[in-house]
Amino acid sequence: MRHALSIEKDIREKPTTGPWKEYEPAGTAAATCSCGFATGTIATAEASRLARAHLDELKTPRADAT
């Protein structure tokens, strides 16, 4: 099983008085992996933590691994 993990951070449009658009981090993100792992949209820090935990889990050999 290949794991290609990615974290997509959300942005939101900032209120501005100018004729342009500004964006800022929304503070939420979603981590997904090609293996089917997905956190859904949660706080960015939590998404990072779960993504790291997912990768750590892969490094640990399991007794029941096939």
Ligand SMILES: [Zn+2]
């Ligand atoms: Zn994975």
